Amino acid sequence: xxxxxxxxxxxxxxxxxxxxxxxxxxxxxxxxxxxxxxxxxxxxxxxxxxxxxxxxxxxxxxxxxxxxxxxxxxxxxxxxxxxxxxxxxxxxxxxxxxxxxxxxxxxxxxxxxxxxxxxxxxxxxxx
Amino acid sequence: xxxxxxxxxxxxxxxxxxxxxxxxxxxxxxxxxxxxxxxxxxxxxxxxxxxxxxxxxxxxxxxxxxxxxxxxxxxxxxxxxxxxxxxxxxxxxxxxxxxxxxxxxxxxxxxxxxxxxxxxxxxxxxxxxxxxxxxxxxxxxxxxxxxxxxxx
Numbered sequence: 001x002x003x004x005x006x007x008x009x010x011x012x013x014x015x016x017x018x019x020x021x022x023x024x025x026x027x028x029x030x031x032x033x034x035x036x037x038x039x040x041x042x043x044x045x046x047x048x049x050x051x052x053x054x055x056x057x058x059x060x061x062x063x064x065x066x067x068x069x070x071x072x073x074x075x076x077x078x079x080x081x082x083x084x085x086x087x088x089x090x091x092x093x094x095x096x097x098x099x100x101x102x103x104x105x106x107x108x109x110x111x112x113x114x115x116x117x118x119x120x121x122x123x124x125x126x127x
Numbered sequence: 128x129x130x131x132x133x134x135x136x137x138x139x140x141x142x143x144x145x146x147x148x149x150x151x152x153x154x155x156x157x158x159x160x161x162x163x164x165x166x167x168x169x170x171x172x173x174x175x176x177x178x179x180x181x182x183x184x185x186x187x188x189x190x191x192x193x194x195x196x197x198x199x200x201x202x203x204x205x206x207x208x209x210x211x212x213x214x215x216x217x218x219x220x221x222x223x224x225x226x227x228x229x230x231x232x233x234x235x236x237x238x239x240x241x242x243x244x245x246x247x248x249x250x251x252x253x254x255x256x257x258x259x260x261x262x263x264x265x266x267x268x269x270x271x272x273x274x275x276x277x278x279x
Contacts, residue, residue, distance in 0.1 A: 026149045027181070057170065058152055060177040061235040089170035097174065097239035 008033050010040050015047045016117055018110065023055040030063055034070045041079055049074055050113045054085030064099045071104045082106065082113040135195055137208070142180050143189035151180035151192050158194055159205055164265055172205060172263050175240040179209040179259055182236055187213025187256065197262060204245070204264040212256040219249050 008029065009020045017040055022029070037049065051067060053059070071081035082105045086094075094101075107113035140154055141147065155176040159169045176192070183190035190211030197204040216222045223238050241247040244261040251257040 024149060024152060027145050057156070058173050058177055060174050060181070061239055062181060087170075089167040092167050093170045093174050093243065096171070096242055098235055098242065099239070 008036065010036065012040075012044045012046065013114065015045070016114070017041060017044060017046045017049045018052060019049060020052040020054075021056050023057050025063075027062060030066050034066055034073070037070055038073055038077070041074060041077060046079065048080035048082070048117055050107075050110060050117075051081060051083045052085055052110055053083060053090075054087065056090060057087065059086075059090050059094050059099070061097070061099060064094065064101060068101050068104065071101075080105070080117075082116065084108070084110050084113045137193040137195040137206075140192045140194075141189070142183045142192055142209075145184065148177060148180045148184060152177050154192075155194060155205075155207065159263075162196055162203060162205055162265060164205070164263070168263060168266070171243040172207070175243040175261060175263075176207055178236040178240040179207070179261075183209050183211045183213070187211030190256075201267070202264055203267075204262045206260065206262045208261075209259045210256070211258075215253040215255055216249070216251040216257055217253060219251055223249075 007022055008025070011018045011020075017037070019033075019037055021033075025033075040046070041049065049071075051071075053067075056063075067083065071083075074081050083101060084107050086106070105116075107116060138158075140151060142151060152173050156169060156173045159172045164172065180192055183192070188211075190209060190213070193208040193210070195206050197206045223241060237249075240259075240261065243263075245264050246260075246262040248260045249257065250259075
């Protein structure tokens with residue numbers, strides 16, 4: 001396993017966690033992601049999460065389910081989740097398969113997601 | 128599936144661990160890129176392979192993936208085959224129905240893989256195993272332009 005392709009990076013920007021997904025994670029990495037992200041939300045007292053999936057080349061039903069569930073859990077913790085940077089080919093494939101990332105907010109780029117958070121009173125410190 | 132005038136031998140990858148699902152994706156990606164599929168079709172083919180490789184591992188424990196190029200006249204397809212000796216699928220129609228899942232997933236694995244393919248075939252026997260074969264044909268913009276010119 002190439003570590004470059006399996007590492008999830010989590011960075012805190014003000015009160016938001018920026019989580020960058022590797023291009024081709026195995027199922028264990030995806031499963032661990034959920035736990036790590038929820039723990040990081042609590043540890044950093046984050047108010048929201050930006051999931052950067054711009055490197056992701058394959059979004060299958062398992063990966064989509066974990067992202068969708070994680071967003072639901074974060075909502076239960078009072079946080080907001082924005083999915084960012086889905087590649088066009090991935091978006092076409094996901095739609096054709098019938099994968100819906102239910103009720104999850106999306107943005108084209110991390111910049112736009114951060115701007116949106118900054119403009120929201122839920123994120124008073126993210127300017 | 129339609130007969131194949133020109134069938135090269137298939138390559139084979141064994142699927143017996145979670146890591147093999149990743150290997151299957153990478154293998155199929157390389158093969159599809161080499162055959163000249165578009166970015167979007169590569170994503171479709173790799174995603175279908177990911178679903179089916181995971182099913183082999185989850186439901187049967189182990190199996191194999193075979194892949195090869197299929198040619199029919201000027202047309203080129205990639206053919207993927209997933210073979211296991213697992214418990215088999217009791218009701219193929221039901222398994223293909225959207226939202227049906229016994230594995231705790233979204234129930235989109237099989238149905239999704241079928242939607243992403245041009246040809247899709249499931250053979251399954253209870254207690255003996257399952258073989259799923261799919262094909263994706265390359266859409267050749269160049270050939271289409273040439274033939275429409277010739278027709279004009």
